[in-house]
Amino acid sequence: MNFISTRGKTAGIGFIDTVLMGLADDGGLLIPNEIPHISAARLKEMESLSYQDLAYEVFSYYTNNEIPDEDLKDLIRQSYATFRDPEVTPVKKLTDNMYVMELFHGPTFAFKDVALQFLGNLYAYVSKKQNEIIHILGATSGDTGASAIEGVRGKEGIRICILHPHQKVSRVQELQMTTVDDENVLNLSVEGTFDDCQRIIKDLFADVPFKTKYHLRAINSINFVRILAQTVYYFYAYFRVQKDKPGAKVNFSVPTGNFGDIFAGYLAKRMGLPVNKLILATNENNILERFVLEGVYRPGEFKSTHSPSMDIQVASNFERYLYYLLGENPQQAAAYMEGFKTDGVITIAPELLSRVQADFAAHGVGGEECLATIGSYYREHGYLLDPHTACGVAAYEKCSPAEEVCVTLSTAHPAKFNESIELVGIEQTYPQPIQDLFAKPQHQEIVDSSVEEIVRRLESFYTK
Numbered sequence: 001m002n003f004i005s006t007r008g009k010t011a012g013i014g015f016i017d018t019v020l021m022g023l024a025d026d027g028g029l030l031i032p033n034e035i036p037h038i039s040a041a042r043l044k045e046m047e048s049l050s051y052q053d054l055a056y057e058v059f060s061y062y063t064n065n066e067i068p069d070e071d072l073k074d075l076i077r078q079s080y081a082t083f084r085d086p087e088v089t090p091v092k093k094l095t096d097n098m099y100v101m102e103l104f105h106g107p108t109f110a111f112k113d114v115a116l117q118f119l120g121n122l123y124a125y126v127s128k129k130q131n132e133i134i135h136i137l138g139a140t141s142g143d144t145g146a147s148a149i150e151g152v153r154g155k156e157g158i159r160i161c162i163l164h165p166h167q168k169v170s171r172v173q174e175l176q177m178t179t180v181d182d183e184n185v186l187n188l189s190v191e192g193t194f195d196d197c198q199r200i201i202k203d204l205f206a207d208v209p210f211k212t213k214y215h216l217r218a219i220n221s222i223n224f225v226r227i228l229a230q231t232v233y234y235f236y237a238y239f240r241v242q243k244d245k246p247g248a249k250v251n252f253s254v255p256t257g258n259f260g261d262i263f264a265g266y267l268a269k270r271m272g273l274p275v276n277k278l279i280l281a282t283n284e285n286n287i288l289e290r291f292v293l294e295g296v297y298r299p300g301e302f303k304s305t306h307s308p309s310m311d312i313q314v315a316s317n318f319e320r321y322l323y324y325l326l327g328e329n330p331q332q333a334a335a336y337m338e339g340f341k342t343d344g345v346i347t348i349a350p351e352l353l354s355r356v357q358a359d360f361a362a363h364g365v366g367g368e369e370c371l372a373t374i375g376s377y378y379r380e381h382g383y384l385l386d387p388h389t390a391c392g393v394a395a396y397e398k399c400s401p402a403e404e405v406c407v408t409l410s411t412a413h414p415a416k417f418n419e420s421i422e423l424v425g426i427e428q429t430y431p432q433p434i435q436d437l438f439a440k441p442q443h444q445e446i447v448d449s450s451v452e453e454i455v456r457r458l459e460s461f462y463t464k
Ligand SMILES: Cc1ncc(COP(=O)(O)O)c(C=O)c1O
Pocket: 110, 111, 142, 143, 144, 221, 255, 256, 257, 258, 259, 260, 261, 262, 309, 310, 388, 389, 411, 412
């Protein structure tokens, strides 16, 4: 297997080069040249694998033996040893047909840890093996940044700079990122939105001389490894549900912002996992819901919501899905993306819209609906949802027929978003690592949202 760009102008490259390239040099996103298919017989055998063994098998379809088996197993073991639950991503049953998969048992209490603990260790491994300097540049609406920093803080040969939108992340997210005092960490608080932060880093990754000069590496879901690591838990949850309800068709409801997590589900389905429906849950920043319902992809007005990590207009991984929707045609994908850059809109033909609607259902969850869902699940099931997961649960209620089984991805711990939980009148106790953050000093610089300002700051950080 090799990896190619959605825009067709990057020659096929291997797995490690894909990790290091991040964004394809032609500005597209890297994807496997063919998606491996797992037979029904093999899936049956995989049902009883532990999370770590499942991860090893799924990764092995893509790594081309570029990482020796024992090293890969060791990286996986190290990555999931930091999780507080031995199952890594346990699946809990809330009602007869409704499950939540808890993805927040890693060090920073959000689903990002599942992929970023692995990617952080992989970067340290590559840096050591190839004597490579790794300069990480990332954008975050709150969770990716905290998780990536935690994955590489203090690691030799690695520096990390994270851009977050100033005062648009939750208090706990801000503290998780900015109370880290390791010298290899720089937090830039950008006066703008997450979309501004993501646009800046994509511009810098697309500037190949700059990217090469400063050894820039990506931790966002631009990086295919993020997607790959996130496919594993779809397999894991599917197998857990089969144990409970043999033969059940399984839907997944996925809180969505950058389209990475739900794209991982789409990839798992293309690999042969019999996923029934993927339900795309957004908040009021509902560009993706409108795309699924109307076939028009056009950013709307930015809104600050109860689920700030999903306050995203331009979804990075949409381009990966578009590539597959257009029949794996890179010229067409490039033309659509070029059109989006100039006109700010992509409109697809009715026959393509039918395909989108066969792949996804969608629901954009309003603020009141999100809070009401938190309240009702707390009262009726004694289960506290974070606001992102609440969007997933509200979309499950709207889009998954009562007789079908559905797993909602629980993407964060509620303690990260107490601002919203308080509004429902629920008092929660913080886990100790979160409580401890409130006493620590913060380190961050406030910058404007111009590429020039960020470049100036990066140049001094990467050369110090
Ligand atoms: C807690 C939480 N839930 C859901 C999402 C959406 O995931 P994705 O961007 O992969 O669609 C994010 C971040 O984007 C998040 O941090």
